[in-house]
Amino acid sequence: MFSDWDSAPYGDLELLPHEYAHSWNGKFRRPADQATPNLNVPVQNSLLWVYEGQTQYWGAVLAARSELVTREMALANLAWTAAFYDAQRGREWRALQDTVNQNLLGYRSSTPWSTWSRTGGDYYREALLMWLDADTLIREATRDRRSLDDFARAFFGIEDGVWEPRPYTFDDVVAALNVAHEHDWAGFLRTRLDAVGPEAEAPLDGIERGGYRLAFVETPDAAYKRVRADWGRDFLFSLGFSLSSSNSITNVLWDSPAFEAGLTQGWEIVAVNDTAASAERLRAAVTAARDGGPIRLIVKNGDRFRTVEIGYTGGLRYPTLQRIEGTRDRLGDILTPRRR
Numbered sequence: 001m002f003s004d005w006d007s008a009p010y011g012d013l014e015l016l017p018h019e020y021a022h023s024w025n026g027k028f029r030r031p032a033d034q035a036t037p038n039l040n041v042p043v044q045n046s047l048l049w050v051y052e053g054q055t056q057y058w059g060a061v062l063a064a065r066s067e068l069v070t071r072e073m074a075l076a077n078l079a080w081t082a083a084f085y086d087a088q089r090g091r092e093w094r095a096l097q098d099t100v101n102q103n104l105l106g107y108r109s110s111t112p113w114s115t116w117s118r119t120g121g122d123y124y125r126e127a128l129l130m131w132l133d134a135d136t137l138i139r140e141a142t143r144d145r146r147s148l149d150d151f152a153r154a155f156f157g158i159e160d161g162v163w164e165p166r167p168y169t170f171d172d173v174v175a176a177l178n179v180a181h182e183h184d185w186a187g188f189l190r191t192r193l194d195a196v197g198p199e200a201e202a203p204l205d206g207i208e209r210g211g212y213r214l215a216f217v218e219t220p221d222a223a224y225k226r227v228r229a230d231w232g233r234d235f236l237f238s239l240g241f242s243l244s245s246s247n248s249i250t251n252v253l254w255d256s257p258a259f260e261a262g263l264t265q266g267w268e269i270v271a272v273n274d275t276a277a278s279a280e281r282l283r284a285a286v287t288a289a290r291d292g293g294p295i296r297l298i299v300k301n302g303d304r305f306r307t308v309e310i311g312y313t314g315g316l317r318y319p320t321l322q323r324i325e326g327t328r329d330r331l332g333d334i335l336t337p338r339r340r
């Protein structure tokens, strides 16, 4: 990673800040139901959205503050995360809180219909959006005098030099948030953790309170291409799937155009509009479909072939965050190195 920094996967660039934050969030302060006395007592994971979720947030924030990544890269990564959870339909039946019960193998391997079943990745990345929501709420309510940094100081920055874990409960988290800013934090957290049903929305308020709006562009910028190295094979926000390097369909988005066309994970795209398939040709077809061109695929799974027409005319779509003019650039504040 260090010897070939420019081509290291983006996730690796955030990894060290993430693990560093675990010294406090996970090792020193540990959810009470994870701080078991010995291996005969089962671990419970009810607070993984703090243990991993807030660590994911600090990992993203500290990577930018320490200038391991540029602000543009941090914003591009945030745009993708926000767009993904905005598009994910699994919230219709499964609450974020329940994803802490996901087994780790299910999280780390590719499962079909993961955007419907949800995965353990959600208590990392959707929880990141929830903590951004909390951070920007504190900043807005205190005219940017306080922030989630004050929570961190009150919650993690205690008893310096102590080696033993200090367990915490949900109420302890709420109490430390109230040190940063008095608010109905129990209600704030439970609303976002337990929301379920067709009306339940991804926690995106932090983006707007941060001074940005989620938008989509046809041509991603350099920062986005650096963060999403596989952007050229990512049709998630247009057709609704990603393409492997061997043109196999992965990660079909529930309720997407690909879903409607009956495409599922594992089918290989053999031809795009009667020409040998490639990601580039598929991108060209998606663009041409805006003006009425077809998106006709021949797909193959084992010995079986199908011809599939996808009636999609929205063009290529890649997420980006656009500044809302006249608002405070709070995401910029959050990602700026702290100077004492």
Ligand SMILES: [Zn+2]
Pocket (backbone or CB within 6 Å): 018, 022, 051, 052, 055
């Ligand atoms: Zn972690």
